[in-house]
Amino acid sequence: MTWEASLARNARDYLKGADLVREGERPAALRVVLSGWAQKYKQLPDGRRQILALVLPGQSCDLDLFTVARADHSLSAVRRLAVAEIGRQEAVALLDQCPNLAQALCWSEIVTAAIQREWTINIGQRNAIERVAQLMCELFARQRGMPASGGGECDFLLTQWQLAEATGLTQVHVNRTVQELRRRCAVELRNLRLYIPDFAELAALAAFNPGYLHLGEVDLAADRAASLFGGREQG
Amino acid sequence: MTWEASLARNARDYLKGADLVREGERPAALRVVLSGWAQKYKQLPDGRRQILALVLPGQSCDLDLFTVARADHSLSAVRRLAVAEIGRQEAVALLDQCPNLAQALCWSEIVTAAIQREWTINIGQRNAIERVAQLMCELFARQRGMPASGGGECDFLLTQWQLAEATGLTQVHVNRTVQELRRRCAVELRNLRLYIPDFAELAALAAFNPGYLHLGEVDLAADRAASLFGGREQG
DNA sequence: GTCCGACATTCACACAGGTTAAGTTTGCAA
DNA sequence: TTGCAAACTTAACCTGTGTGAATGTCGGAC
Numbered sequence: 001m002t003w004e005a006s007l008a009r010n011a012r013d014y015l016k017g018a019d020l021v022r023e024g025e026r027p028a029a030l031r032v033v034l035s036g037w038a039q040k041y042k043q044l045p046d047g048r049r050q051i052l053a054l055v056l057p058g059q060s061c062d063l064d065l066f067t068v069a070r071a072d073h074s075l076s077a078v079r080r081l082a083v084a085e086i087g088r089q090e091a092v093a094l095l096d097q098c099p100n101l102a103q104a105l106c107w108s109e110i111v112t113a114a115i116q117r118e119w120t121i122n123i124g125q126r127n128a129i130e131r132v133a134q135l136m137c138e139l140f141a142r143q144r145g146m147p148a149s150g151g152g153e154c155d156f157l158l159t160q161w162q163l164a165e166a167t168g169l170t171q172v173h174v175n176r177t178v179q180e181l182r183r184r185c186a187v188e189l190r191n192l193r194l195y196i197p198d199f200a201e202l203a204a205l206a207a208f209n210p211g212y213l214h215l216g217e218v219d220l221a222a223d224r225a226a227s228l229f230g231g232r233e234q235g
Numbered sequence: 236m237t238w239e240a241s242l243a244r245n246a247r248d249y250l251k252g253a254d255l256v257r258e259g260e261r262p263a264a265l266r267v268v269l270s271g272w273a274q275k276y277k278q279l280p281d282g283r284r285q286i287l288a289l290v291l292p293g294q295s296c297d298l299d300l301f302t303v304a305r306a307d308h309s310l311s312a313v314r315r316l317a318v319a320e321i322g323r324q325e326a327v328a329l330l331d332q333c334p335n336l337a338q339a340l341c342w343s344e345i346v347t348a349a350i351q352r353e354w355t356i357n358i359g360q361r362n363a364i365e366r367v368a369q370l371m372c373e374l375f376a377r378q379r380g381m382p383a384s385g386g387g388e389c390d391f392l393l394t395q396w397q398l399a400e401a402t403g404l405t406q407v408h409v410n411r412t413v414q415e416l417r418r419r420c421a422v423e424l425r426n427l428r429l430y431i432p433d434f435a436e437l438a439a440l441a442a443f444n445p446g447y448l449h450l451g452e453v454d455l456a457a458d459r460a461a462s463l464f465g466g467r468e469q470g
Numbered sequence: 471g472t473c474c475g476a477c478a479t480t481c482a483c484a485c486a487g488g489t490t491a492a493g494t495t496t497g498c499a500a
Numbered sequence: 501t502t503g504c505a506a507a508c509t510t511a512a513c514c515t516g517t518g519t520g521a522a523t524g525t526c527g528g529a530c
Binding site for chain 1: 258259275277279280281283284285287288302303304305307308341342344345347348349351352353354355356358360361383403404442447448449454
């Protein structure tokens with residue numbers, strides 16, 4: 001059984017908002033996003049919700065969940081989502097016969113942790129405009145890498161409500177903020193696509209520093225992560 | 236060379252505020268806190284600072300930093316601090332000859348990541364009282380475990396200014412908040428000690444749910460890590 | 471087409487928390 | 501014992517963001 005075959009054989013679909021894992025459950029599978037975005041989130045008893053991380057195609061959702069008795073956060077579909085859910089036994093067997101895979105997962109965990117730290121300072125220190133701009137920069141860079149110059153476009157599957165839950169703002173204030181970004185011609189958001197006329201300008205607005213993404217740290221692990229997960233390659 | 240001997244031989248002291256690692260540097264050592272607290276932090280270009288995590292005695296600071304080309308955050312001393320700084324070669328040798336050590340570090344990374352997620356929702360969703368109360372609950376539980384009933388006391392080495400940087404509030408508002416907690420007899424803070432008369436009461440104030448600390452799950456995890464990674468990490 | 475639900479937008483108003491700037495207390499070194 | 505810096509308090513004032521509710525818009529199902 002190869003990795004690719006395992007992904008294909010275990011594919012599964014979810015509708016928008018459907019939970020893959022709920023906080024407190026015992027997660028039993030290793031999940032890899034095939035298409036669409038997944039979100040990690042936590043909720044307070046009264047319903048306040050924080051999106052903790054976004055999982056993009058090619059990424060694994062829950063290596064962390066895999067080793068832990070009870071999930072400390074939930075995982076759900078941002079929109080329609082396809083994932084491969086590889087059972088524990090099969091996952092262990094695959095990792096066993098392919099140590100590069102284990103290394104790749106490890107590297108992905110390290111980058112995920114770095115992103116989580118950046119989200120912490122984003123929410124803790126930046127104001128509304130900076131927060132939204134920063135998140136847009138990150139999502140662009142994670143999909144397309146850092147543009148040498150000028151701008152570009154990429155997928156953007158979040159509603160303004162979800163954007164609010166990810167940035168610790170309210171949906172109303174996110175709306176004001178997105179419009180302000182639009183007014184300044186820093187971004188355009190249309191049809192689930194994000195258009196950035198001048199990336200450097202948006203990055204300046206956000207005080208975006210891409211170091212935490214560890215792009216292009218040509219590491220044995222990083223190198224292999226790209227090929228193993230079938231995701232796009234980084235320079 | 237045993238682990239304990241290595242710790243003792245590589246001990247080193249830092250004064251309050253001194254940096255052990257700065258963002259952008261290539262971290263070269265594995266660090267373990269012997270006494271005092273260390274803080275991970277990030278700074279924006281204009282000086283706004285967010286404390287990302289606190290490292291308590293017995294914990295390692297930077298397994299993450301160990302595998303990465305350039306540090307994505309800084310590490311400094313909360314107050315006078317003693318750490319063991321084990322050079323890369325020596326660390327690799329130790330991990331090589333003691334697979335349990337690698338497993339333990341792996342587990343510690345998993346819990347650290349879970350704590351980082353909790354800090355994200357703390358800053359993103361809770362109000363000032365809840366944030367401060369939550370952090371106090373966490374620091375108590377990490378030092379003393381969850382009390383079966385009643386309260387207790389523990390070290391608390393943060394100034395109100397640092398508490399502000401950790402919670403995304405201002406120093407002035409932290410002061411108001413701590414006084415409000417005092418007024419409600421939820422906590423007392425004196426001489427670098429935190430006194431909690433009734434832990435359950437403080438936990439309720441904070442909507443504190445200790446699941447994310449994964450207390451008492453250690454053995455299970457070591458087991459699973461072993462099956463996942465064959466008991467050894469990459470170098 | 472037209473209906474409907476999901477999203478986005480707008481508005482008026484409220485307030486938690488930020489800002490600035492003094493004090494006051496505490497710890498500790500000389 | 502004094503002196504000084506770090507830490508903590510207090511106060512007056514301000515603003516970015518939250519709240520609640522109504523309205524507008526768009527795309528897909530039928």
